[in-house]
Structure formats: structure tokens, C-alpha cells
Amino acid sequence: MDVVKLDGVTKAFGSVHAVDGLTLTIRQGEILGFLGTNGAGKTTTIKMLLGFFRPDAGSLSVFGADPCEPDARRKIGYMPEMAYYYPYLNVRELLSLYGGLCGMEKSEIRTRSEALIARVGLEDAGARLLKHYSKGMLQRAGIAQALLHDPDLLILDEPFTGLDPLARIQLRDLILEMKSRGKTIFFSSHELSEAELICDRVAILKQGSLVWSGTVGDVAGDGERNLERIFLKMLGHASDAPAVAAESGVRS
Amino acid sequence: MNIVGYRQVRALAGLSVLELYRRKDLIVVFLLCAIILLPLMLFSPFGVSGASRYVDELALLLVWVFSLVIGLGVSARLFPPEFENRTIYPMLSKPVGRGTLLAGKYMGALAASVSALVVFYLAYALLIGMRQGVWFPGILLQAFVLHVGFLVVVTALGLAGSLVMTPSANLTLCALTLLGMLFYGQRLPELAASQQPFGRCMLLALYAVGPHVEFFDLRQRVVHEWPAIGWDVCLAVMVYAVGYAAVCLMLAALAFRKKKF
Amino acid sequence: MNKQRLQTCWSLFGVVLVAAWGQLLPVRFNGRMPQASGGDVLALVLGEARLEISRSLTEKADEYFHGGVRDLHCDEGIVSHAHAVSSKGLGTNGVARAGMGHADRDGDHDEGHDDHDAEHASGVSARGDLWRWIDSRVHEQTHRHLKSDQMIEVLPWFWAASRVSGKNTEAYESGAYVLAYALDKPEEGVKLLEEGVRNNPAAPSLDFMMGEILLHLEHDSARAEPWFTSAHAKARAALQGAKRTDEQKMVCLRSAFYLGYLAKQRGDWARVRAFADEAESLAPENVVTHDLRSLLKADQPKP
Numbered sequence: 001m002d003v004v005k006l007d008g009v010t011k012a013f014g015s016v017h018a019v020d021g022l023t024l025t026i027r028q029g030e031i032l033g034f035l036g037t038n039g040a041g042k043t044t045t046i047k048m049l050l051g052f053f054r055p056d057a058g059s060l061s062v063f064g065a066d067p068c069e070p071d072a073r074r075k076i077g078y079m080p081e082m083a084y085y086y087p088y089l090n091v092r093e094l095l096s097l098y099g100g101l102c103g104m105e106k107s108e109i110r111t112r113s114e115a116l117i118a119r120v121g122l123e124d125a126g127a128r129l130l131k132h133y134s135k136g137m138l139q140r141a142g143i144a145q146a147l148l149h150d151p152d153l154l155i156l157d158e159p160f161t162g163l164d165p166l167a168r169i170q171l172r173d174l175i176l177e178m179k180s181r182g183k184t185i186f187f188s189s190h191e192l193s194e195a196e197l198i199c200d201r202v203a204i205l206k207q208g209s210l211v212w213s214g215t216v217g218d219v220a221g222d223g224e225r226n227l228e229r230i231f232l233k234m235l236g237h238a239s240d241a242p243a244v245a246a247e248s249g250v251r252s
Numbered sequence: 253m254n255i256v257g258y259r260q261v262r263a264l265a266g267l268s269v270l271e272l273y274r275r276k277d278l279i280v281v282f283l284l285c286a287i288i289l290l291p292l293m294l295f296s297p298f299g300v301s302g303a304s305r306y307v308d309e310l311a312l313l314l315v316w317v318f319s320l321v322i323g324l325g326v327s328a329r330l331f332p333p334e335f336e337n338r339t340i341y342p343m344l345s346k347p348v349g350r351g352t353l354l355a356g357k358y359m360g361a362l363a364a365s366v367s368a369l370v371v372f373y374l375a376y377a378l379l380i381g382m383r384q385g386v387w388f389p390g391i392l393l394q395a396f397v398l399h400v401g402f403l404v405v406v407t408a409l410g411l412a413g414s415l416v417m418t419p420s421a422n423l424t425l426c427a428l429t430l431l432g433m434l435f436y437g438q439r440l441p442e443l444a445a446s447q448q449p450f451g452r453c454m455l456l457a458l459y460a461v462g463p464h465v466e467f468f469d470l471r472q473r474v475v476h477e478w479p480a481i482g483w484d485v486c487l488a489v490m491v492y493a494v495g496y497a498a499v500c501l502m503l504a505a506l507a508f509r510k511k512k513f
Numbered sequence: 514m515n516k517q518r519l520q521t522c523w524s525l526f527g528v529v530l531v532a533a534w535g536q537l538l539p540v541r542f543n544g545r546m547p548q549a550s551g552g553d554v555l556a557l558v559l560g561e562a563r564l565e566i567s568r569s570l571t572e573k574a575d576e577y578f579h580g581g582v583r584d585l586h587c588d589e590g591i592v593s594h595a596h597a598v599s600s601k602g603l604g605t606n607g608v609a610r611a612g613m614g615h616a617d618r619d620g621d622h623d624e625g626h627d628d629h630d631a632e633h634a635s636g637v638s639a640r641g642d643l644w645r646w647i648d649s650r651v652h653e654q655t656h657r658h659l660k661s662d663q664m665i666e667v668l669p670w671f672w673a674a675s676r677v678s679g680k681n682t683e684a685y686e687s688g689a690y691v692l693a694y695a696l697d698k699p700e701e702g703v704k705l706l707e708e709g710v711r712n713n714p715a716a717p718s719l720d721f722m723m724g725e726i727l728l729h730l731e732h733d734s735a736r737a738e739p740w741f742t743s744a745h746a747k748a749r750a751a752l753q754g755a756k757r758t759d760e761q762k763m764v765c766l767r768s769a770f771y772l773g774y775l776a777k778q779r780g781d782w783a784r785v786r787a788f789a790d791e792a793e794s795l796a797p798e799n800v801v802t803h804d805l806r807s808l809l810k811a812d813q814p815k816p
Contacts, residue, residue, distance in 0.1 A: 050345045052513050070349045078345035084337035086267065088274035100263020101346040103256035129274070145342060155345075297672035298692060298701050305577065306669040438648050464644050467651055476581035478653075485650040492647070 001028045003153055003184045004049060008058035011044055011208075018044040019055070020208035026153075026186050031179055033195035034188040035231060036205035042188040043081070045205070046157055049186075050078055062153065074102070077151030079142040081158040087131030091122050091141050094130065095148055102149040109148070116144040121170065135162035143171065147178075154178060156187035160194050172198055196227045204234050260348050264356025265363050268326055272364040277325065278371065281318045285375075288314065293383075304383050305475050311379060312471045315372045316399075320430065323365040323403045327410025328422045330357045340513060350508050354411070358501060361407040366400055373399075391480045395470040398486065401493035402468035406430065408497035409463065412504040415511065430465055437466045463496055559677070567678035574670035574687065580657040591667060591687045664695035675705070682716045685709030689722055699730040717751060717764045720744035724771060738775050744768040766792050766801040773805050785809055 004026035011019040019041040026032050036042050048055055051067035065072035085094055092113055099109030117123050120140040125133065130141065139162050146154060154175075160168055175185055175198055189195055195202055196216060203213040211234045216227070272278065292307050334340040343353065373396045381387040406426070413422035436443075437459070444455035467489045472478070559566060576583050578591050659666060671688030674681050685705055693702030703726060709719045724740035727733045748765035751757070769788040776784035789809055792802040 047341075047513065050341075052341075052344060070347045070352075072347075073345060074347040076345060078342055080338050080341040080345075083339050083342060085339055086271070086337075088271045089267070093270065097263050097267055098342065098346060100259050100266075101343065101348050103259050103347065105259075142342070149346075295669075297668045298688070298698075298705060300665065300668060300692065300696060300698060300701065303665045303669050305666040438645065441642070441645075459644070464648070467647055470651070472581040472652065476577075478580065478655075481651055481653070485647070488647060489651065 002026065003028050004060070004062050004186065006045070006049075006058070006060045009045070009048065009055045009060050010057040011041075011048060011053070011055050017208045019048070021058070022205075022208070022210055023058075024203055024210060024213065026184060028184050029179065029182055030200040031175065031185045031187075031198055033199035033202040034186065034205065035190075035192065035195060035202060036188075039207075040205040041208040042205055043157060044208075046078075046155055046188060049155060050076065074149075075152040077146035077149065077154045079139075079146040079154075079156045079159055082135070082161060083138070083142055085130045085138060085141055088129060090127055090129055091117060091144065092126055094141060095145055098145045099148055104149060112148055112150070113144075116147055119174070120144045121167075136164055136167050139163055140167070143174065152183055154183055154185045154187075156185065158189055159187055160189055160191045168194065192228050192231055202227065204231060206234065206236075257352055260352050261356040261359055264353065265360035268330070268357070268360030268364045269367060272322070272326055272368065277322065278368050281322070281368075282371075282375075285311070285314050285318070289379075304380075307383075308376075308380060309471065309475045311376055312474060315369075315376060316469075316471070319365065319369050319372065319399065319403065320406060320427070322368050323361070323406040324410045324423055324426050324430075326364045327358075327361040327407040328414050328419045328426070330361055330411050331414040332419050335513070344513070351505055354501065354505055354508055358407060358411050361411060362403060365403045365407055369396070369399060369403060389474075389477075391470065391474050391478065394480045394483075394486060395474050398468040398470055398489060401490045402465055404493045404497045405463050405465060405468075405500075408500035408504075412500045412507070415504055415507040430463060433462050434465050434469065437462065437464050464492070467492060563678040564680050567674045567681040567684060570670050570674035570677060571681060571684050571687065574667040574674070577667045577670060578659050578664075580655070580659070582654050582656070591664075591691065661695050664691050667691060668696075675708070679708075679712030682709060682713050682719060685713070685719055686722055689726065693726045693730055699726050702726050703731075715747060715751070717744045717747035717761060717768070720747060721764050721768050724768070728771065734775055734778070738772070741768045741771045741775070745772060762795060763801070766795060766799060770801050770805055770808075773808055777808050782809075 002025045004024075006022050006024045009019055009022045010017065022041070022045060034042050034045070047053060048060060049062060049067055051069070051073060054068060060067070062072055063075055067073060067076070086097075089097070095113040095116065096106075096109055099113070104112075117126055120143050122137065122140055122144070125137060130138065133141065139159070143156075143159070146156070156175075159171060159175075163171060172194065175187075178185060199216050201213060201215050204211050212230065289307065289311055292310060297303065331340075334343065344350070348356075373392070377388050377392060380392075409426050409430070410422065413426055417425070440455050440459035440462075444452045444459070447455060470481070473481070572583075575591060668688065668691060671684050671691065674684035675688060678684075685708070689702040689706045689709070691702075692705060693699040703723065706719055706723045706726070709716070710723070713719060720740045721744035724737045724744060727737035727740065731737075744764055745768040748761050748768060751761045752765060769792050773785045773788035776782075776788070785805075785808055789802075789805040792799070792805045796802055
């Protein structure tokens, strides 16, 4: 089943085409890595998937519904890139806020909050105000709020930014755990190594257009930095792009 | 509104109240009031003690000034920090409509401001009770009710401004408008009569659509121990407050709907 | 001691040093400081605005007198009200206070006017204007005055007015009347007037008021007479000048009345006649002139 469908989606801001004819599907239970340089259109695509604004052309749906409708977002959990959460709340109050926004009951919020705080490794900092949190701790709080209402689709924007190596491993494990429970994960990242390790599929965006998508298995060959080479080639930073693609037998 | 909507609004409202008390703004305000009022309470002009109305007037003036500062301060900070700190994204990603979000933010700002107002009025009631032996007169209750109406208008204005202006511009514009209307609102027609046609139109338009916050000001009656006004007048003024706030919130909803993130 | 504490100590020492130097400067360079001598902080900061601010403060006192209502067309001010409610409005030997008989005749203002006509009080029509109609219902402008035991409420404003500017004679006059007549503290009223006279040596009304308080409340005609003499002289000097006012004329007449009355007590009829003639030339139809003439008629020995 396709959880997310984008068909010819286009979005322009003035004369700048942030997303240009993007067609992509995300299947249930898979982990899709969304790669591209800064300004490629990744965040714009994510914002359209979350219903922040509508595309100028094309169509998109999440679980078969228009994401601009509030009810359609009930199954989506989102973690933004480096949000500076409310400095005068602690992590329990933050989760209580987001749980309330999801319409959850207080008892349910309490139970799930405690479990998530422990899961992301913030139990020692539970009473501290968020203004005293490091970047990595804020990222963990962000993950916890994204998972609070047990969403079926996780959209993570640069989730590995600001994390130390141990935290990265923990996050990677968490994502794989979510996948094992049947969740669908869609994340954008600059961390090619992380994408190579956990993604089922990868999509590369350049100047708003999809230039390549394929499974990680397709690029498995000698294994060393294949994704990185494809990434660089697709973005026009090496001369032998077609040769590499042919050698790896991947689709573009 | 169903139970989910109620939970959403309550969650958003709680955020503003918690922030106000965690920021300790209220403590600072109380300290300032105490520093200003205590010496006056001990003062005896020409060596004669017993005058109290001037202290009452100053105390009520401070209540009004600080409630305005808190009301505008809370409402002007509703949205800009959300945009700057990117917390608007996880908020909008939840299954909550923009209208509910706006309503929740507004209720939060109003709840925070009114909770501070309750503390102010309790303190004032204690002050006059201890000094004059009059405990919780009816006119004071009425003044409190109308002051809540004032905050209904102030927070709506602040919220609407927070969607289209920076916090400092919003605060300045709202404060100037509110204070101007409070002191000169009823004199606008006379001022307009002496102006050129364009100026006259502008002033009359301001008189027609500006927030007539002087309707909520019962300080004179409280200080000088006048009887309470009719509760029908009180109701009419509160209806005005709610109506004005509704218009501001509608404009805010339109601005929020068009806002791109 | 660590570096931070040392810096704090040095900073505090610097502050104390500057403060001490600021105190020593006027002493060390007495007479050579750039500021005008006798000036204070208020004068430096407020300048010419002091008197205006002081007048606003006396208007505030008037507002308090009228129960918090402004801009009322009321002929009765704090001074005349203080006269009317004072049980000591009559002088010795039952002589009514000079020129104040009309206040008694106009009746008792204690209850105020039960005039709920907001339009009359505010002077503006509320017809056809919804906002004004609402405002008039919220801020009813009923005409009222403070009762005598409530007059203390106006004192802080007169205190402030007299501190802001020593040239505001109305603050001294009204404040002294409230102290002396409404609050039964004539000695405080006298102290205030003494300060007012020091700050306004050319103002006849303050001397006159001093004389009235000493005569009517302290019953000390020996101390009162020099003040009436001084008031009379100052008022006459002011009337010679270009800026004659009705107030100066009334002060001249009233002080003439009291001087004539005190002269009559001593049997100095020539002096009484002189004052009566002076009043006749100033204002022949004035009630004070009639009072002076009646002094002459009462028990006058035949020449």
C-alpha cells in the first residue's frame, strides 16, 4: 500500500521553483531517505506533505487523504530540523502540550511520555527546563514528541543533525525499531552514511526535481561509498556519472 | 466544540499561563508596585495622616498599566517566537486546525492576563480593606469584570498584530492606540470638528472603529466611592468587548490562513 | 581574593569616590559652579514647566473635591466650600467673615447637586452617538462635593503642587484653608502660609489668609493685624501697577474691612472712616463696602 503519493507536484515561490514536477511514492513499512543539497526542495516537499501549504500543480496524498485537513495528520509524526522548543517548559510539559494537541487523554499522555522519555534517554533531564538542554537533547525531545501519539508515518527532517555518535546509533536503532513495528519512515538528511545504513530506498533531489531513486541494495557493489558517488554524480560533480550508473545497474 | 477540540484549546492555553509564571514577570511587577506604593502609604502631607484616595488611585493606575503590559506582552509573543524557533512546525503538523490553534493561543493569553489581574485585584481589595475597613465593595467587583473586558480586547489586538508585525512594532502600536483611546477617545469628535476634511475623516474613522477602552475604566468610581453602575450597562460593555475581540480574531484568522511557513 | 571579586571591589570603590566627589564639588568650588545658585534638581529638570505642572496638581485637587469629576461648571471651589462648612466661619463678636456672607446665603453644598444630567455636566450631547451614550452611562458626571471629613483627600495634591512650584499661590491658599477650616489644624495652615509668603513676597492673598486664620481660629488679633496691614499694602501696590485684577481689589477691600474692624475694637473711628472711604472709592456697591459702612453706623460716637 502506498502511504504517500506525490504526482507531478510543483511549488514555486516567486520565480524560484522549489519543487518541480516531483513524482514519488512511499510504501508502507519502508524507510525512504530523501537526499539533496541545501535548497534542493526537500523541506518544501515535507511541508507540503504536512499540509502547511498546497502545491501549485500536481497532487499529493497521505494515507489517501489531503494533508491540509487536520484529521489527515492524525497518523503523521513530524520532527522538524532543529526546533528550539519552548524554553520555559520541561520535556514532560512539552509532551503534555503535543499530546493535548493530538487529542489524547491525560492518562495516556502520562504513560506514553514516561516511556518515550526513557526511550530517548532524557529521564535524568526530565525536570530541567528546555532552555538548559543541549542541541542533542532538544533533538531527542523532538523525536519523543513525534512518536508520542504512535503515528504510522514518521517524517523526520535532518534527524541526525547535532547528535553525537552514540545518539546517532540510538536514533538509528529507534528508526529500525519503528520499521519493525510496521511504521513508515521518511526522512531527509545530508548524512549519506546513515541513509546507506538504514534506508530501504533513497531519492535524490536536485533543484526541485527528482534525479534518482532506487533501493540501497541496487547500489551494493563494492559497497564503499557507492551512494556517495551516485549522489555526487547525480548532482553533477563528477564526469563519469553515466558510467557509474551503468556499472551499478541502477535506475535514474 | 467536541472533546478533542476542548483538549487542544486547553493544551495551548496552558502553555501561555505556564510561560507567564515561569518568566517571573509577575513577581517583578509586584515588587515594582510595592516599591512605589509602600512609601506613599507611609506618607503624611503637612504632617496630617489619613488621606488614602491618592494611594488608591495610584494603586489602580499601576494595576491598569501593568495589566496592559502583561496583556500586550503575552499576546504579542504568541506567534513570533513560534516562527523564529520553528516550533510552529511541530504544532501545525498535529491534527489541529489553524482556527483551533488561534483560539487556543488567544484563550491562553487571556487566561494568563486574567490570572494576573485576579492577583492584582485581590491585593488591591486587601489594601483598601486594611486601610479603610471596606471589604470587597460591589463597585470593585464591577471594575474587575469590566477590566476583564478590557483584557479581552487587548489580547485580541495583540494577537492579531503578532501575525503581521514584529513584537516590538506590535507592542508600540497597540500601546499607543490603547492609551490614546483611553485618554482621548471621547474627545475625538471635538478634535475632528476643527480639522480639514481629510483629517476630520481620519479622526472620525478612528472614533468609529478604534477600541473604546475608556468604557472599561471604572477607576474614578472605585477611588471616589461612587455607587456601582447598572448591570445592564456592564453587560452592554462586555458585549462590545466580545464583539470587538471577535472582529480582531477574524482578521487574525484571515492573516494566519494566508501565512506561508 | 579572586579576580572577579577584586574587580567588584574596585568598581564599588569607584562609585563611592564619584559620589563623594559630587558632594564635595559645591563645597570646594562654592560660588564658582556653572549652575545658577539656589537652583535645585526640580528647577533644572522642569524649568518653566514647574508652574504648569503645579497648576495641574491643584486642578487634580479640585477634581478630588468634585468626587473625581473634571470639567464641571461649578462656581464653588475648595476655598469657598471650606468657608461654608466651617463652624468657625463667624468671627469674633459675631461678625461674618469679610465678603463670605454670600457663601452662607447660598445654602448648604454638603449634599451636592443631585444632577444626573450627564449632558449638562459634560457640555456635550450624547444624541445619535452610541459610543458617547455608553460612555455617559459608565462615567456618570453627577455633581458632588467632598464632605468636610473627607477634605483630607485633597491635601496630598496641594502638598505636591507646593513642592513642585513655590510660585503656585492657589496651592498654598487652598491647602491652608483645608488644614485650618476643614481639618481643624490652624497651626499647620499657618506654617504652610508662612512658606507661601516666603516664596511669594508680593502676593497679597496669602498675607490676607494668614490674618483670617489668626483672627478667626486662633483668636489672636494682635498677630493678625500686621498680616492684614501687609496684605492691604501689597494689594494697593498691585492695584497701582498695570496688571490690576479683581482678586487684588477684593483682597484690598477685605483687608480694609478687617483693619477697620480691629480699629473699631480700639475705638479708632478715624481709621475706620478712612478704610470705609477707601472702600467706597474702590467698589461702592460691593458687599464688603456695605459691611464697612455698617461698622461705622454701629455704636459710633457723635463727632
